[in-house]
Amino acid sequence: MSHGLHNGNPAAIPLQRAGVQQVGSPEPIGAGPYSTGGGGTVLEHRFGAVLLSHLLTGTPVPGLGDAVTPVRIRFQARSVSRVDDIVVVGTAPNTTEVAVSIGVRRRPKLVPSEADSVKLVGDFLHVARAKRALVDSGRWKLALAVVPSCVPAQQVKALAEEAAAAGSWTEWQDRLRRLGSVQAAVRNRLTQVEAIVASLTSESSTEASRETWRLLSALHLIEMRLEGADCTDRTYSVERLRTVTPQRSNEAAHTLFAHLAERVGAYAPSGAVVDISRLHADLQGLGCFAPAHLSSADAEPTPAAARTLRPSRRRARPRMRWKTRLLSGAAHQPQVHDNAVVVVDGCWTLAFDADSGRQRWGKKVGGGHSAVIAGGACFAPDPLGYARAWDLRSGQRSAPLRLRMQDGLATVSNGVLFAAHPMTGLSAYNVASKAALWSGAGDHHVAAPPLFYGGMVFALMHTPSARARVQQVLAAFDALSGRTVWSWSSGSCTVAHWSADDQILVVVLDTPDRKGQLVALDRASGTPRWHLELTGEAAAAPVHAGETVHLATRCGRALAWNAQSGQPLWDIQVARRISTAPLVADDAVYIAAFDPGRLVVLEPLSGGELWRKSAGGAFTTTPFIAGERIWASDRTGVLHAWDPRTHRTTAQLPAWWSGENRGQPAVEDRTMFVSTSSGWLQAWELP
Numbered sequence: 001m002s003h004g005l006h007n008g009n010p011a012a013i014p015l016q017r018a019g020v021q022q023v024g025s026p027e028p029i030g031a032g033p034y035s036t037g038g039g040g041t042v043l044e045h046r047f048g049a050v051l052l053s054h055l056l057t058g059t060p061v062p063g064l065g066d067a068v069t070p071v072r073i074r075f076q077a078r079s080v081s082r083v084d085d086i087v088v089v090g091t092a093p094n095t096t097e098v099a100v101s102i103g104v105r106r107r108p109k110l111v112p113s114e115a116d117s118v119k120l121v122g123d124f125l126h127v128a129r130a131k132r133a134l135v136d137s138g139r140w141k142l143a144l145a146v147v148p149s150c151v152p153a154q155q156v157k158a159l160a161e162e163a164a165a166a167g168s169w170t171e172w173q174d175r176l177r178r179l180g181s182v183q184a185a186v187r188n189r190l191t192q193v194e195a196i197v198a199s200l201t202s203e204s205s206t207e208a209s210r211e212t213w214r215l216l217s218a219l220h221l222i223e224m225r226l227e228g229a230d231c232t233d234r235t236y237s238v239e240r241l242r243t244v245t246p247q248r249s250n251e252a253a254h255t256l257f258a259h260l261a262e263r264v265g266a267y268a269p270s271g272a273v274v275d276i277s278r279l280h281a282d283l284q285g286l287g288c289f290a291p292a293h294l295s296s297a298d299a300e301p302t303p304a305a306a307r308t309l310r311p312s313r314r315r316a317r318p319r320m321r322w323k324t325r326l327l328s329g330a331a332h333q334p335q336v337h338d339n340a341v342v343v344v345d346g347c348w349t350l351a352f353d354a355d356s357g358r359q360r361w362g363k364k365v366g367g368g369h370s371a372v373i374a375g376g377a378c379f380a381p382d383p384l385g386y387a388r389a390w391d392l393r394s395g396q397r398s399a400p401l402r403l404r405m406q407d408g409l410a411t412v413s414n415g416v417l418f419a420a421h422p423m424t425g426l427s428a429y430n431v432a433s434k435a436a437l438w439s440g441a442g443d444h445h446v447a448a449p450p451l452f453y454g455g456m457v458f459a460l461m462h463t464p465s466a467r468a469r470v471q472q473v474l475a476a477f478d479a480l481s482g483r484t485v486w487s488w489s490s491g492s493c494t495v496a497h498w499s500a501d502d503q504i505l506v507v508v509l510d511t512p513d514r515k516g517q518l519v520a521l522d523r524a525s526g527t528p529r530w531h532l533e534l535t536g537e538a539a540a541a542p543v544h545a546g547e548t549v550h551l552a553t554r555c556g557r558a559l560a561w562n563a564q565s566g567q568p569l570w571d572i573q574v575a576r577r578i579s580t581a582p583l584v585a586d587d588a589v590y591i592a593a594f595d596p597g598r599l600v601v602l603e604p605l606s607g608g609e610l611w612r613k614s615a616g617g618a619f620t621t622t623p624f625i626a627g628e629r630i631w632a633s634d635r636t637g638v639l640h641a642w643d644p645r646t647h648r649t650t651a652q653l654p655a656w657w658s659g660e661n662r663g664q665p666a667v668e669d670r671t672m673f674v675s676t677s678s679g680w681l682q683a684w685e686l687p
Contacts, residue, residue, distance in 0.1 A: 044085070044104050046226040046234060047145060048075065048264030049257055051088060053237040056244055056260075056279055063143035063220045064090050064100045072275040075268045085145075094638045094652055099134075100141040101127050102222065108144075110152040112195045120144075121196045121215075128215050133330050133677055135218045137635045138617070142215075145222040148230070153221055155189035163216035167554065167577055167594070171537070172213045174514070245288055252288040259286060317651050318627075318641075318684040321671065322357035326350065331675040333663035337373045340392040341666070341673050343681060344371050349378060351392055354668065357683060361395030369408035370663060374417060375431035381405045385421055387429070402436040403427040413452035416479065420446035426459055428482060438482030442475055454502045454523060455479050460495060474498065474505065476526060486526030493517065497541035504529060504563055506542040506549050518542075518551070520566060530566030540581035540622070548604065550589060552578045558591055558602060570607030574600045583623040583630070586644060592619030592632040599623070599632060599642060611647045615640050626667040627686030639665075639674070653684065 054061045055070045064070065068090035075086055085104040092098055103120055110117045124142055127135070134140035146153040166172035176187070190212070197215070198208040225232040238253040245252035263282055267274055283289045331345035340360065341352040349365040352358065366380040373379070377389035377398070386400035387410075404427070405419030412418070416437065417429040426446060427439035442461055450459040457477045472495045475487040493509040496516075500506075502523065509517040516534030521527065536553035543550040548569065549561045556575040561568055575593035583590040588610060589602040598614040617634025624631050629641040629650055641651035653674075665674045672684045 043106060043147075043224065043226055044268075045261045045264045047104060047224050048073075048086065048268065049260035050226070050233050050237045051086065052260045052263065052274070052279065053240050053257065055274070055276060057240045058276075059240055061088050061090065061100070062222050063102065063141060064088055065092070065098055065141075068092050068098045072273055074273050075264070075271060096139065096638065098139050098141070100143050100220075102143045102145050104145045104224075105150075105153075106147055107150040108146065108152060110156060110189065110196075111192050112199055118196055118199065121193065122200045124219065125197060125200060125211065125215055128211075128218055132214075137620075137677060139677070141220060142218050143220045143222050145224050147227065148223045148225060152189060152192075155186045156193065156216070156219070157221040158183075158186050159190055159193070160216045160219045160221065163213050164218075166213070166217070167579065169210045169213045171554065172217075173209075244291055246290040255288040256283075256286070259283065259288070318653060318672070318686050321683040321685050323680045323682040324352060324357040324359065326675060326679050326681050329677040329679045331679075331681075332370050333675050334666045334673045334681065335371055335373055336666045336668040336673060338376050338392055341681065341683075342371045342373060342378060342392065343675055344368065345675075349380065349390070351378075351395060352681060354671070354673070354683070357681070360393065363390060363395055363397075365390060367407035372410045372412055372417065372419075374412040374415060377431070379405070379410065379412075379417055379419075381407055381421075385423070387417070387419055401429060401434075403429050403439055409446050409449055411449045411452070416452075418450045418452065418457055420450065420459065422446075426450060426457070426477065426482070428457070428479065437480070441477045441482040441484065447472070451500050452479060453500050456485060456523065458500050458505060460498065463489075474507065474521070474526075476523075485524075488521055488526045488528075497538050499541040499544060501544040501563075504544075506544070506563075508534065508538045508542065508551075518561075518566075520549075520563070529564070532561070532566055532568075539578045543581055543584055545584035545604065548584075550582050550584055552580070552582050552591060554578060556593065556595075558582060558589065558600075558607070560589075560604070560607060569605070572602065572607045572609075574602070574609075579618075579620055580622040583625070585625055588644065590623040590630055590632075592621065592623050594618040594620065597634055599630070599640070601644075601647075613642055613647065613649060621664065624664045626665065626672050627670055629686070631665075650687075 051061060051073055055073055058069050060066045060068060061070050070088055070090045072089050073086060086102045087099055088102065089097055089099045103124065105120065108117050108120060112118060127142060131140045144153060162175060163172055166175055194209060194212045197212045198205065201208055201211065226234055234257065238250060238257055241253035241256050242248045242250065245256060280291065326343060327345040327348055331343050334341045334343045336354060339354045341354050343350045344366065346368055347364055347366065348362055349371060350362045351360040353360060371378050376392050378392060379387055379389055382388050382400065385404045385406065387403050387405040388400060389398040403419055404421035404424045406421050410417060410419040415431050417431055418426065420426045422445050424439055426441040428437040430437055442459060445462045446459050447462050448460045450457050457479050459475050461473045461475055463471055463473050472490045473487050476485040477483065478485055490509060493511050495507055496510045497508040498505060500523065504523055505521040507519045507521065509519060511517060516537060518532040518534050520529045522529055536555040536557060539552045539554050544563065547563050549563050551559045554577060556573055556577050557571060558574050559571045574591055575595060577595040578591060579594045580592055584604065587604060589604050591600045593600060595618055597618040598612055600612045601610045602608065603610055615634055617638060619632050620635045621633040630644055631639055631641050633639050639653040640649065643650050665672050670686045672686055674682045674684065676682060
């Protein structure tokens, strides 16, 4: 599968202008610019043999993951990865594939003046962009293999560890500002890497800094101890290979390692893809090779009388009803209306039959935001900005409606479509009667989809101030007439998150001095009710639950306040890092933590811990309820399910990956519909 720059990814275009080499004929490992100094080819062949020893024995590969079993290795895999040398693909316990692109260099200088360093960083940057969804989910990794004495690489390793721990570019910048947090030499290396990234792109310095953080946060360092007095990696490889030699001897394993290094010399120039079957075939007949496995067909059966009957502990698990192909692996999570499953995939909107998975229609509609659906139709703007309705059954498009809308700035509530457009402001349209209720509400640009509560519509707007600065204003409009009820300005602060219910609006503000604030506004009048200082960055918008407001911070704290008075109820450190909002349901608060990856369940009134469950991956999506189970997705693409009554893990489905703002699976009649990162729409029947 090719991922070249011609695939329509606009973020990859600047690399073409920078002159980064495109697809060419593969070179043998060690023959490229990374082979600096004598013995380069020997080093690369030995490193390739180390990887083949992992493949042959099924042991974890550094950089791929301790729980991942290697299944194939691609040498010089330019058709799969722009990072030159090796791509290792493995299978996680949930059967999800995980890959690592390894660039093999002896001692790269990692400075803008070295052409090989620029090419290396450019190739890493291209892979990080072209496979951003997989890289962000942890299913495609980047690794740099160097000798231990390479000081620049060790400095990059320190930066990569800090970048991965930060979790976001903003937090990364905060860490760099702290005195003493980064040594001077390491900080200078960051400047060199940022200069390389800036030379490869035509973006601003700020965006180049963001790209540098994204690259570093996904990068791992592999030390090749295969030369001179330190041949530790070879020694460990020989120890692994003993299990596949005739007499489990060190001598035979040593000989087998030498044969593997010779095979790398044949695999690399041809760009070979080596799996366990091919490797067994190529080693067949060698006196030093004797696979230790015994197939299940050859194994001696256990007598029936010797078997101990145990009670079955099988749990009812979801069953896949059907699956069908989407256009990409970056589609939004689906919505279900009138037996139609609607998926937005890029600039296309697709509709499928909920029973069979058969595609009803596909239209180039909207600009990639979530679908707005009501009354058996999907609403989106046409190229002129006029709202139109597409019938869910036939895909037939209506005439232009009497309102304008911008993609991503519309919502439907109680049968009324509330849509915003920069030229006409906020408008309302009755879906059933097909009549425009009002238009032109608000004189400023609407910056987020409006919210409807208690007969009022709330919108976040941008307005120029007297000092020619853009300020943010929260405004409330009467849902029937569009009349402005009140407006509230955030002043010099920035609205990071906000949410509303029938009584109050809770706004999370970022102040100019980078401190957080929490402000509660009266729903009816817009009058501030209470105001609090917030320690730590909010992970998501506040969650309203009766008389309580819940919030999670990125530093791993879960907090709750009384909605009316602002009185703090509890503040609990539940993890090192949280990246999603909590779920409040059934007298419990469910928090899916990023680091460590686990589900923590708290008592709503006291904040006391009720129970917790650990998971293999870091959770990146808000928990949700489906089929009497609590569900959450980790960044490896696995959907986890727990029984809230027994606290047991009931399912792990390798089905779903979702980036920010991609929504959550739709559930209808005990069937869960999921868009996967591998480009499938799946329908799971829940137990």
